[in-house]
Amino acid sequence: MTWLHDALEAVFAVLAWPSAIYFLLSNTALLVLILIAARHFARYLRRSEHRGDDAMAASPLSLGVSVIVPAYNEAAVIRTSVRSVLDLRYPDHEVIVVNDGSADDTMRVLLEEFDLVEDDRDIPGRVPVRGTIRRVWRSRGGAVPLTVVDKENSGRSDSVNVGLDLAAKELVVMVDADSILEPDALLSVSKPFADDPERVVATGGVVRIVNNSRVQGGRITEIRMPRQLIARIQVVEYLRAFLLGRTAWSDLQALILISGAFGMFRRDVLIEVGGLDPDSIGEDFELVMRIQRWIHEGRRDARVEFVAEPVSWTEAPSTLRVLARQRRRWHRGLWEVLWGYRRALLNPRYGRVGMLALPYYWLFELLAPLIEVVGIVLVVLGLAVGAVDPGMALLLLLVSYGYGALVTLAAVIVEEASFHRYERWRDLGATLWAIVAENLGYRQLTAIWRLQGWWAGIAGTQQVWGEMTRTGFAEADASGQRQADGRG
Amino acid sequence: MSPLPAPAVLQAVLLATSAVVVLMLIALIAQRTLRRRHDRRDVRLDARLRPLVLEATIAEDDEIDALLDRVRALSAPERAHVGRSASLMLRDVTGEAADRLRAVADASGLVPRVIAAVADRDPVRRADAAEALGLLAPAGALELLQALADDRSPEVRTVAVRALGAFDDPAAVDRVIAALALDSGIPISVAASALVQQGAAAGERVRDALDHPDAGVRRGAARVAGLIQAPGAGAPLARLIDDEHEAVGAAAMRSLERLPVREAVPSLLATALAGGSAGEAAARTLAAMPAAWSADALAAIGAKGEPGVRRAAGLPRRTAA
Structure with missing residues (x-):
């Protein structure tokens, strides 16, 4: 095996420094994003006295919002979900539930609960849709601003497009039926539109993990860290990547990803760009990239913003099987969108999106699992054939994971100084343990799943969505038993 | 080039990283401890002082002076807490109760601090002062807010214009209408909401603003006219449907729903x-x-x-x- 030994030594000689520099750059870039987000939060929180949220909540001039709720087999949660969306604090919003050919009692529950009558008005047809609409319902006498569409199954994206076609308000929000929204969610996320109605075309809000928090009547009554370690680690991931990462990209005016679990868009812009792409795996990412293309190719003075206020809570996968499916799907979506929009990469016409955000996503999001898995394989092989000194390997491992933990700890400190949603000391302890545990198998496994998703994207394998089983949130703690692809 | 950094270098990096992690952990725990202590102190003060504020809010005329004297007799941190509580409550209260709360805030010594903050170098403090002036409405507040509405910081101007909504003086209405202009740097929703708050007092001026040469002013006035039922605004609104700026036409149509x-x-x-x-x-x-x-x-x-x-x-x- 001397040839393998020699070959590995040669590989290490070539790759050792580039790998070290990649790892250093990757974590340092994340640290810089966290620092930018920290500065943003500090400025944001200092202004809490005079932000005028209450004035906006009371103003009859607030832009109207259509909340689109696509629902597939959501009988367990649909009643609570629709009620909680209708009860959101906002002066002018309507709710459009799109039943995507559910095989359960979703439609029956809606009809019984909300006293609906058939809506015989025209369907505008402004957005291309695939699924045939069976019937449209609305609340009797318009007592409740609710529209329900019953259609054949055609997927979430197509369901959102149906809702978009029927939306009557200036702004459109798409939320998942199983998401739990903060009472002020619409106020928080629509504020940038009110402040700058000409330029802001889309906003996203923070999505947090609800597992094991107490939920009553569709509202969170007590926030807790999840009991399962796998979900706890995802809390830390969400904090680092979604809360802080996206806040920083928004601050840099280079936001290219808004979570599908809670995004708000100007309706006219969404219609102009054609709504969601029903063929895309990463449909949320794809939509924001299409909007960025609309902005930059059209040289429009418009922007996409992220709102740091927590607005939406969702269940994270609590089993490895579901997590694996989620991560494969996410990474496949990432690859397909990045590849689909490759012409924007390093394209000065796309400004910071093309010159900063996209290179970051290619280098440190898409390639990261490949580099990590290849690195692990090479080091293990090197150890096996004696091409790597075990002491040196351990030292390198400790340095790399130590720096990664430092970066994550910085994110936790920023959260503690700003929103500090996890109040109990034991939650802090769980968070710190999750930072350590993330490196003990979790990130290696997710790297493998992400690679699998990437490969499936390249090979063009058909995406399998998997079954969803939900227990509902009402009057219980969110036990994390949902077995579905969570959304980030 | 060496294939890997020297072990001594890596050990030094590991040591430095570990030291920073430990320092960060200490900072994290200290931060949480201090915040919780601060929160507990606030809860204690609130439990002790909120009844006094509430009592003053519903007090009879012959009781209020004694209650205000009790506020004046409090320690400085207690008075600061009372002032803050009164300000927060003022956001949800109107009428006589609001007047009482303003008196409590005044007795807490808040007003001089707010007026002093108007000249602060920090725009965030000036914006906070503008917000407080709108809530507390002390003598001279209108003039101060008019000055702040011309502040060099758009953030301060925005808050000042919003605060001017609490005043129905013609000068306040004119200043808010001016803030609707396209180049004012103030969100149209803020200025228009202030006009709605001014209500009937703004009616005639809003109607006149429908013919303003600035499209932003026409748009804001058109949007508000229906909401405040501006007298005589129907005909000008009908004309504005065909305005050269689409947004003006859209605003006019919204108002015509209420003012057909x-x-x-x-x-x-x-x-x-x-x-x-x-x-x-x-x-x-x-x-x-x-x-x-x-x-x-x-x-x-x-x-x-x-x-x-x-x-x-x-x-x-x-x-x-």
């Missing part, structure tokens, strides 16, 4: 038949008008309008012949 005039029907019908978002808005306005005025127009929309426009007009689906 028959002379708007031809323009609304033409806009509706042209289709698009404006067409839908026109159809909604027509549907909100008295049936005697809009029946013919709605029939025309039913026959020739786009599906989206027909839907906005509330018309049933057209069946195949």
Whole structure:
């Protein structure tokens, strides 16, 4: 095996420094994003006295919002979900539930609960849709601003497009039926539109993990860290990547990803760009990239913003099987969108999106699992054939994971100084343990799943969505038993 | 080049990283401990002082002076807490209770601090001061807010204009209308909401602003006119449907839903038949008008309008012949 030994030594000689520099750059870039987000939060929180949220909540001039709720087999949660969306604090919003050919009692529950009558008005047809609409319902006498569409199954994206076609308000929000929204969610996320109605075309809000928090009547009554370690680690991931990462990209005016679990868009812009792409795996990412293309190719003075206020809570996968499916799907979506929009990469016409955000996503999001898995394989092989000194390997491992933990700890400190949603000391302890545990198998496994998703994207394998089983949130703690692809 | 950094270098990096992690952990725990201590102190102060503030809010005339004396006799941190509580409560209270809360805030010594902050170098403090001036409305607040509405910081100007909504003085109305201009740097929603808050006092000036040369002012005035039922605004609003700026026309149509005039029907019908978002808005306005005025127009929309426009007009689906 001397040839393998020699070959590995040669590989290490070539790759050792580039790998070290990649790892250093990757974590340092994340640290810089966290620092930018920290500065943003500090400025944001200092202004809490005079932000005028209450004035906006009371103003009859607030832009109207259509909340689109696509629902597939959501009988367990649909009643609570629709009620909680209708009860959101906002002066002018309507709710459009799109039943995507559910095989359960979703439609029956809606009809019984909300006293609906058939809506015989025209369907505008402004957005291309695939699924045939069976019937449209609305609340009797318009007592409740609710529209329900019953259609054949055609997927979430197509369901959102149906809702978009029927939306009557200036702004459109798409939320998942199983998401739990903060009472002020619409106020928080629509504020940038009110402040700058000409330029802001889309906003996203923070999505947090609800597992094991107490939920009553569709509202969170007590926030807790999840009991399962796998979900706890995802809390830390969400904090680092979604809360802080996206806040920083928004601050840099280079936001290219808004979570599908809670995004708000100007309706006219969404219609102009054609709504969601029903063929895309990463449909949320794809939509924001299409909007960025609309902005930059059209040289429009418009922007996409992220709102740091927590607005939406969702269940994270609590089993490895579901997590694996989620991560494969996410990474496949990432690859397909990045590849689909490759012409924007390093394209000065796309400004910071093309010159900063996209290179970051290619280098440190898409390639990261490949580099990590290849690195692990090479080091293990090197150890096996004696091409790597075990002491040196351990030292390198400790340095790399130590720096990664430092970066994550910085994110936790920023959260503690700003929103500090996890109040109990034991939650802090769980968070710190999750930072350590993330490196003990979790990130290696997710790297493998992400690679699998990437490969499936390249090979063009058909995406399998998997079954969803939900227990509902009402009057219980969110036990994390949902077995579905969570959304980030 | 060496294939890997020297072990000594890596050990030093590991040591440094570990030291920083430990320091960060200490900072994290200290931060949480201090915040919790601060929160507990606030809760204690609140439990002790909120009854006093509430008592003052509902006090009879002959009781209020004694209660205000009790506020004045508090320690400085306690008075600061009372002032803060009163300010927060003022956001949800109006009428006599609000006047009482303002008196409590005054007795807590808040007003001089707010007035001093108007000249602060920090724009965030000036904006906070503008917000407080709108809530507390002490003597001279209007003049101070007018000055802040011309502040060099757009953030301060925005908060000052919003605060001016609490004043129905003609000078305040004029300043808010001026803030609707396209180049004011103030969100139109803020200035227009302030006008709505000023209500009837702004009516005539809003009507006059419908003919303003600045499109932003016309747009804001058009949006507000219906909400405050500005007298004599119907005819100018009907004219604005065809304004050269689409946003002005859209605002006028929204107001005409609440302030309908028959002379708007031809323009609304033409806009509706042209289709698009404006067409839908026109159809909604027509549907909100008295049936005697809009029946013919709605029939025309039913026959020739786009599906989206027909839907906005509330018309049933057209069946195949």
